[in-house]
Amino acid sequence: MTRPNTYRSGPDERGHFGIYGGRFVAETLMPLILEVEKAYREARADPAFDGAIREHLKQYVGRPNPLYYAERLTEKLGGAKIYFKREELNHTGAHKINNCIGQILLARRMGKKRIIAETGAGQHGVATATVCALFDMPCVIYMGETDIARQQPNVFRMKLLGAEVVPVTSGARTLKDAMNEALRDWVTNVADTYYLIGTAAGPHPYPAMVRDFQSVIGDEVRVQMQELEGRLPDSLVACVGGGSNAIGLFHPFLDDPSVQMVAVEAAGHGIDKGPLAHAASITGGRPGVLHGNRTYLLQDEDGQILEGHSISAGLDYPGVGPEHSWLHDIGRVEYVSATDQETLDAFQLCARTEGIIPALESAHALAEIVKRAPKLPKDHLMVLCLSGRGDKDIFSVAQHLGVKL
């Protein structure tokens, strides 16, 4: 494959990143998708839109969040100098809010009256419910029954924020089924409803739009690292489910050849333990078409979608954003994976050495740092996207550690 002049120009006008992406939706939704695309294109060209986003990110979300030198972890691992991008310090405790601010402002601009969203672990649901409360818009969150049972605190949080949480009982009752159900709602309520997708996946323009809204992560890292070290970082590490925090960190650096990028998928019980034992779509899946885009998917020989497994409810989606599939194929980003056990170990290490309880999603990226940092020189600058805080996960971690709360 030839190396493009830039890695940052995608997608093309039809929403393709190489062979990935596209607009694989029912005809009823197609005019809506085109409407979102047009509205987003116009909004991007409007300085007032960008200004409103910046203002909310600063005053409401609390950006910029720090690029924090994790000194004790660096010493403990004895190699690369490790920085954490502290997305977990955002209002609502994760990077998800960055995207929700952008999309709710777009929905208002489009005159939409009602917001729907899907959620897995509940972080995107909470962030969506939050911006809907802020902007006084009715909000319906679709969440699989299985996820509702294992993420009770977030369910209650969404309800406190005034959202209606609809349990999804179809299929495997997790994130992909919640997304199916949100699409069914959208196709039925086309006139007044905006679908606020939580990750850099789905039909065009969502993967590009969510990436743009999350790129504030990488943009800040670039400025902050310049201030702290006077140069670019050497490597960036982030976890990938759908991949919005990873693409947000990576995208501003894609054309800096000295910056290495590593994305960490969820290996669950182990990729070698069969297709139902993990949620690593790129490492352990193959290209297919689901939820509006062509991308790497967990699927059987007959093209039926498989239900992934991960200790982290935020990563067990059977697909991944299309731009990641492309970045994998062209080799710009390295895709690796971390098992549940490696993640639990890294989760505890981070809590004890840095006094930060990370989200289980982010702990996957930490697990990779634990493997990688010791082998690197001390002047290697490594940035981890600490995409979310781990309070929501203490119950499942306690369960895995055999502790009764």
Place this chain on the structure above:
Amino acid sequence: MSVAVDHGRIAKRFAALKAEGRAGLVTFITAGDPDLETCRAVLHGLPAAGADLIELGLPFSDPMADGPAIQAASLRALHAGTTARKTLDLVRGFRETDADTPVILMGYYNPIHAYGVDRFLADAIAAGVDGLIVVDLPPEEDEELCIPALKAGVNFIRLATPTTDDKRLPAVLQNTSGFVYYVSIAGITGAASADNAAVGAAVERLKRHTDLPVAVGFGIKTPEQAADVARVADAAVVGSAIVTRLAGGLDADGKARPGLAEDVLGFVRELAGGVRGARV
């Protein structure tokens, strides 16, 4: 790319219906629902029960444009071990008993993508498939399957919906062949029904843009509703209601009770009665 003269079974069937002066009944069942044996019995009985065209659902794990009835049918079929290959086998078996009734596969793209487009089209033609309806392939993605299908001689039937405005309609119709499937409501299968006047107006609008026959579906549950549609369209499509009738014939373990196929075919006969009596 438009097909100048279409010699396929679908075109022949609609020409015959026109000659008879009546609308057609298009029936949907999911391949392998609730199991291959029972499905085969229903499928083979459909023409005699009055189905003029047959839509056979290619089961998919994530049918995001379908309502609960067809989702459940898809899952029953998958649990019974139905694959794309077995779906084509069902069509091949049907063709041994019926050379004329058009069979249209309806489903989502990923199972075809996984099978391989070229191989799928070749095997589908060999099995006796006449057309494809692939819900998640809008005209924007025509290069994926629509154009290869047309080149291979398989009709590609597109859905037009209430959200397809006049500006967009030509793009939707451009590579459509066989017939146009008008989805009468914005929503999922098996949900609300559209009112007759709106359907009539929509069919007229489509007819101004195309010479292809127009079939109308989504939300038709009774012989009376089928008759209403048959008065204004070239065919009425019934899916969820048939699938729901089938589900009613399952025991607590999801196995077909004796007489299920006959009961489903009885319902199809009622629907056919509605359609055939509509324009007297």
